[in-house]
Structures are given as C-alpha cells and as structure tokens.
Amino acid sequence: MSGNKAKLGLLVAMACILASGVAAGLRRPVAAVRKVDLARALPAALPGWATRELPLGETETVVEAVRGILNFDSYVYREFKRGAQVFTFYGAYWSAGLMPAQSVASHSPDNCWVLAGWTCLEWRSRAALRGAAAGLGPVEERRFGSPGGEVVHVWYWHLQNGRSSAYGFRGDLLRYASRWLQDGFRQIFTGPPEQFFLRISSPRPLEELAGDPGLEQLLGTLSDLVVSAPAGPAS
Numbered sequence: 001m002s003g004n005k006a007k008l009g010l011l012v013a014m015a016c017i018l019a020s021g022v023a024a025g026l027r028r029p030v031a032a033v034r035k036v037d038l039a040r041a042l043p044a045a046l047p048g049w050a051t052r053e054l055p056l057g058e059t060e061t062v063v064e065a066v067r068g069i070l071n072f073d074s075y076v077y078r079e080f081k082r083g084a085q086v087f088t089f090y091g092a093y094w095s096a097g098l099m100p101a102q103s104v105a106s107h108s109p110d111n112c113w114v115l116a117g118w119t120c121l122e123w124r125s126r127a128a129l130r131g132a133a134a135g136l137g138p139v140e141e142r143r144f145g146s147p148g149g150e151v152v153h154v155w156y157w158h159l160q161n162g163r164s165s166a167y168g169f170r171g172d173l174l175r176y177a178s179r180w181l182q183d184g185f186r187q188i189f190t191g192p193p194e195q196f197f198l199r200i201s202s203p204r205p206l207e208e209l210a211g212d213p214g215l216e217q218l219l220g221t222l223s224d225l226v227v228s229a230p231a232g233p234a235s
Contacts, residue, residue: 135223
C-alpha cells in the first residue's frame with residue numbers, strides 16, 4: 001500500500017512540475033523572433049569552386065513532403081566541385097518557437113541515413129576544428145558507408161540559440177537519451193530555441209579541405225550568422 005502511495009505521490013509531483021512549466025510558458029512575454037533566409041545570407045558561389053543547387057528530393061512531390069516533415073523556415077543545399085574534389089553543404093534554419101530540438105535532432109545523419117540503410121563506420125562527438133569552423137563550436141564527425149559501398153565523410157552541427165548542442169551518436173544511448181530529456185524538460189518552460197542544422201559531406205576526408213579559402217568563406221559566414229543568434233538556454 002505504501003508503495004502505491006509513493007508512486008501516486010511521484011505522479012502528482014510530475015504533474016505539478018508539468019503544469020507549472022506550461023503556466024510559465026503562457027506567462028512568458030513574446031519576444032521579437034528573427035528570421036534568417038539562408039539562400040540570401042550565404043554566398044551563392046565560393047572562390048575556386050563550381051557551384052550548383054541540389055534538390056531535396058527526386059521529384060516535386062518528394063521535395064514538398066520533405067519540406068513538410070522538416071518544417072524549416074529556410075534551407076540551402078549546394079554542391080561545390082573543383083576538379084576531382086567535391087563536397088556538399090546542407091543547411092536548415094528554424095526560428096525560435098517553430099520546432100522542438102528533439103525533432104530537429106531526429107533528422108541528423110545518425111538517424112535518417114541509418115534508417116535508409118547506411119552504416120556508421122566511424123564517429124567522433126564534439127570534435128574541435130580550427131579556422132572559421134571553430135566559430136561554430138564542437139562538430140559531430142562521421143564516416144558512413146552506403147548500401148552500395150560508397151563512403152562519405154560528414155561534419156555536422158546542431159546549434160540551439162547560437163550554441164553547438166548536437167545529441168551525439170545515437171549508439172551512445174546514455175548521452176543521446178540524456179540530451180533528449182534535458183531539451184524536452186527545458187522547452188516546457190522556454191519553448192523551442194532558434195536552431196541551425198549544418199552538414200558538410202564529401203567522399204574524401206574533410207581534413208583535406210582544411211584552410212581552403214572557399215570553405216573558410218562559407219564557414220565564416222555561417223559563424224557570423226550563428227553568433228548573432230539571440231541569447232538563450234542551450235547546453
């Protein structure tokens with residue numbers, strides 16, 4: 001009987017916390033929300049690289065479906081090529097209040113690519129990069145293998161209110177679940193933060209591009225956008 005009372009007490013306490021969080025959110029003053037158009041904010045071309053826009057899907061129907069699922073304010077998806085060198089950049093932006101951080105995190109390569117049949121061959125979480133990339137904070141570094149044998153090297157960042165807040169490799173279940181719960185609890189009181197998801201991919205190790213003036217220009221522009229994000233809680 002005492003065990004049932006303890007469980008009931010815990011449920012009541014959790015309900016009170018949730019109710020107080022909702023009430024606090026309702027009382028929170030509405031601040032001005034900025035909007036970022038990534039296609040306008042980022043350079044359309046990089047010095048020394050041929051550039052082309054890439055679609056989000058093979059058909060208009062698929063593109064619209066993807067846009068509906070991701071629910072971003074703006075995005076950019078481009079390929080940069082120079083001789084045998086090539087890399088792609090994908091960036092998406094959500095203004096504050098638009099999408100829960102967990103929803104954005106669920107569309108990282110660790111989830112979407114793996115569900116599509118890709119295998120994570122190597123990973124490093126919260127790795128430090130030099131140059132303009134350092135302005136974006138710690139990066140998630142991956143090496144993926146496709147079902148057809150293709151190997152792709154990936155850097156990606158999930159930024160909340162200007163801070164690198166990626167959940168890390170989902171194989172590290174404890175850290176991944178901990179971040180999921182932390183963000184869920186915090187957003188009860190604060191609402192979803194402003195978010196960027198940025199991904200750079202290449203068939204070659206991305207370290208080979210370190211210091212390239214074109215890539216530095218892209219990363220520097222992104223860093224300027226991110227550091228001008230509104231201050232807010234994101235760990």
